[in-house]
Amino acid sequence: MGKVQEVMQGDTASFLGFPRAHGRAGVRNGLLVLGINGLIAPAAHRIAAALPGSTCVATPYGRGQLGPDKAMHTAQLVGLGCHPNIGATLIVGVDRPSADGLGAAITARSGKPLAIITLDDVHEDALLLTERGIRLGGRLTRDLSEERRSMVPVSDLFIGIECGHSDATSGIISNPLVGAIADSLVDLGGTAVIGETLEWLGAEHVLAERAADAIVGAAVVAAVTRREQEVAALGVDLLYNNPGHENVRGGLSSIEEKSLGAIAKAGERPIRSVLDFAEPPSAPGLHVMDGPGFSPESLTGFAAAGAQIMLFTTGPGNSFCSRLAPTIKISGHPGTVRVLTEQIDFDASPLFRGEKAADAVAAELFDLMLAVASGTATWGEIFGEGDECFARFGGSF
Amino acid sequence: MAAIHAPKTGEAWDAMAIHPDDTVAVALRDLAGEAQVRIGGSIHKVLLREPIPLGHKLALRSHGIGEAVLKYGQSIGTATAAIPAGAHVHVHNMASRRARKMD
Numbered sequence: 338m339g340k341v342q343e344v345m346q347g348d349t350a351s352f353l354g355f356p357r358a359h360g361r362a363g364v365r366n367g368l369l370v371l372g373i374n375g376l377i378a379p380a381a382h383r384i385a386a387a388l389p390g391s392t393c394v395a396t397p398y399g400r401g402q403l404g405p406d407k408a409m410h411t412a413q414l415v416g417l418g419c420h421p422n423i424g425a426t427l428i429v430g431v432d433r434p435s436a437d438g439l440g441a442a443i444t445a446r447s448g449k450p451l452a453i454i455t456l457d458d459v460h461e462d463a464l465l466l467t468e469r470g471i472r473l474g475g476r477l478t479r480d481l482s483e484e485r486r487s488m489v490p491v492s493d494l495f496i497g498i499e500c501g502h503s504d505a506t507s508g509i510i511s512n513p514l515v516g517a518i519a520d521s522l523v524d525l526g527g528t529a530v531i532g533e534t535l536e537w538l539g540a541e542h543v544l545a546e547r548a549a550d551a552i553v554g555a556a557v558v559a560a561v562t563r564r565e566q567e568v569a570a571l572g573v574d575l576l577y578n579n580p581g582h583e584n585v586r587g588g589l590s591s592i593e594e595k596s597l598g599a600i601a602k603a604g605e606r607p608i609r610s611v612l613d614f615a616e617p618p619s620a621p622g623l624h625v626m627d628g629p630g631f632s633p634e635s636l637t638g639f640a641a642a643g644a645q646i647m648l649f650t651t652g653p654g655n656s657f658c659s660r661l662a663p664t665i666k667i668s669g670h671p672g673t674v675r676v677l678t679e680q681i682d683f684d685a686s687p688l689f690r691g692e693k694a695a696d697a698v699a700a701e702l703f704d705l706m707l708a709v710a711s712g713t714a715t716w717g718e719i720f721g722e723g724d725e726c727f728a729r730f731g732g733s734f
Numbered sequence: 735m736a737a738i739h740a741p742k743t744g745e746a747w748d749a750m751a752i753h754p755d756d757t758v759a760v761a762l763r764d765l766a767g768e769a770q771v772r773i774g775g776s777i778h779k780v781l782l783r784e785p786i787p788l789g790h791k792l793a794l795r796s797h798g799i800g801e802a803v804l805k806y807g808q809s810i811g812t813a814t815a816a817i818p819a820g821a822h823v824h825v826h827n828m829a830s831r832r833a834r835k836m837d
Contacts, residue, residue: 505789509752509760539832543808576832588760588789590803590823591830594810601752601806689762691747691772 350525352710354489357421358448362489364645364663364710365422367392368478370470373414373439374399374431377456380463381429384470388478392423392660394725398733399431406731412615413727414439416641419447420661421495424484425477429470430455450477486712492526492621494710497639497647497662498602499532501632504652505587508598510669510688511650517699518648518706519604523623530612530644531603532626532635534560535568538575540596544625549607556611560627602650614728615641633657633726636664640725646710648702654680658717660725663709666716667702682715747772749780749792753807758791758823760805765792783820791823803828 354362368388372381372395385393394417402410418426418439426443428451430436436455444451452473459465498515500507519529537544541561548554568575580589589595609622615638618624628638636647636659647664649655654677658664668674669685683702687693709715717723749769751759759771759780766785769792771778778794786792791805797817802809815827 505760509750513752539830540808576830585825588787588791588824590791590825590828591811592832593808593830594805597806597808597810691750691762691770 350491351488352491352494352707353486353712354493354710355424355484355486356489360419360447361421361495361643361645362493363421363424364712365661366424366481366484367422368474368481369394369418369420369423369426369661370429370474371414371418371426372396372429373436376400376431377429377463377466380466380470383467384427384429384474387467387471388474391474391478394660395429396727398727398729401733402731403734404731406729409614409730410727411439411442412613413637413641415442415446416615416617416643417637417661417725418443418451419449419643420640421643421645422661422663423449424481425450425452427451427470427474427477428453429466431457433457450480452477490526491522491707494522494646494706495528495530495618495642495644496522496706497530497532497636497642497644497659498650499632499636499639499647500536500599500602500650501655501657502651502653503584503599504670505589506669506689507650507652508589508595508601511652511667511685512598512601514669514685514688514695514699514702515602515648515650515667516604517695518703519602519623520606521699521703523604523606523621526621528618528621528624529604530618530624530626530639530642531600532628532638533599533630534564534627535575535630536596536599537561537625538565538596539592540600543597544600544603544608547605547608549609549622553608553610557608557625560611602648612642614638614730617642629728631726633724634728636662637725637727646706648706651681656680656717656722658715658723660723663715664717664723665702665706665709679716679720682709682717746770747777749786751794752805755804755807757794757797757802757804759794761786761788761790761792764788781820783818784822786822793817793819793821793823795819797823 355366368391370385370393372378375397378395381395454470545554545557580595606623612626614628640661665682667683669689671686674684747770749759749771751773769780797813811828
């Protein structure tokens with residue numbers, strides 16, 4: 338048993354959340370206004386603006402998509418519509434059939450209250466759409482206000498682990514720190530995911546060796562190889578691009594070293610599966626998601642898979658947060674935590690300065706994670722830094 | 735490893751190894767002369783052959799040519815020159831295996 342588990346004994350290994358009919362509990366309980374088509378995104382934003390406490394996620398896409406790209410776009414919309422931190426969903430769409438189809442998929446998976454308004458219902462009048470949407474959303478919001486938090490075991494937590502704007506401190510301080518949190522959470526029955534496939538390049542053998550079985554191990558290597566070949570086909574040589582000049586100046590000597598620092602945030606537990614982008618894990622434990630390396634898209638993949646909280650490590654700072662999952666910003670760089678006082682949620686610099694032991698700092702971060710799960714606001718929530726960024730896997734036709 | 739001293743409780747450190755098997759440690763500040771290196775639960779004094787900039791690596795033991803350099807308990811590449819304990823380890827004396835494999 339590790340230090341964190343010793344600290345988190347008995348009743349403290351829980352948080353105050355919103356239990357759901359299906360799936361994990363919420364750590365927040367707002368209304369989601371889900372704009373499922375770029376045409377009505379402005380109306381979706383107007384509706385959400387009129388309903389304080391609601392959250393708007395509106396895709397800029399939704400027409401002319403085909404094949405795997407369309408399937409992945411739908412998977413993201415359904416996943417975000419089902420997110421545990423959402424108490425009810427208002428779908429704002431263009432045509433009834435597609436909105437009904439999406440609504441049925443969200444209801445089947447989440448069982449949550451849901452309402453739908455489309456341009457079909459209002460003779461293409463976007464202002465009438467807005468008015469009806471506000472009324473529908475208002476009713477859902479009033480029902481949500483009757484729900485209360487209750488004790489939920491920490492095993493119900495699913496965290497997404499992200500790093501962005503890495504520097505010399507990321508791989509040695511904050512990534513191993515969140516890796517320790519992932520280990521502790523997994524040991525307590527919870528779930529964690531890391532993504533950004535190309536950040537495993539040069540360290541994929543380490544992840545593969547940690548796979549729960551040979552099939553998962555082969556899938557890890559195949560995911561990296563596929564993306565490496567796709568990049569190579571575009572004429573880009575990742576191995577000589579990465580680590581970049583700034584990384585080399587900062588002390589990184591090889592792609593192996595850079596990627597080992599990146600995967601340090603995955604801790605040391607066995608990898609249960611390689612998830613497709615936006616795919617919910619089917620079992621507790623540690624998972625990896627085959628997805629893009631751009632932080633906003635990566636976080637949206639985790640959110641669509643149902644992660645309730647994000648742990649986001651950064652060296653010099655990176656303000657982007659998930660809109661649906663409170664995002665705990667962590668930096669081990671002493672200068673960053675001194676300057677970004679309303680952006681970095683957790684100061685890991687005592688580790689960098691050699692002032693505290695890793696176990697003690699990990700226990701503090703685990704405490705903060707449970708506090709955020711129980712309602713403590715992150716800086717990103719307070720200042721509205723959250724957004725979701727839909728990933729595309731092909732062009733529109 | 736050069737000049738190991740018995741760990742002292744409460745002693746500060748200015749470089750750290752990440753994994754007990756590591757053959758290099760990372761400087762937490764610009765270092766010269768000697769480094770107090772944290773390895774697991776203990777502090778070790780390492781005499782430096784040259785200054786080590788913040789974020790860069792120092793050798794905890796000597797490496798022969800072709801020998802793996804270990805960080806995170808894993809190979810991050812191989813020595814391309816003899817690297818004595820206390821030396822700066824970087825692109826001038828180690829190289830990626832992964833990159834070579836793809837040549």
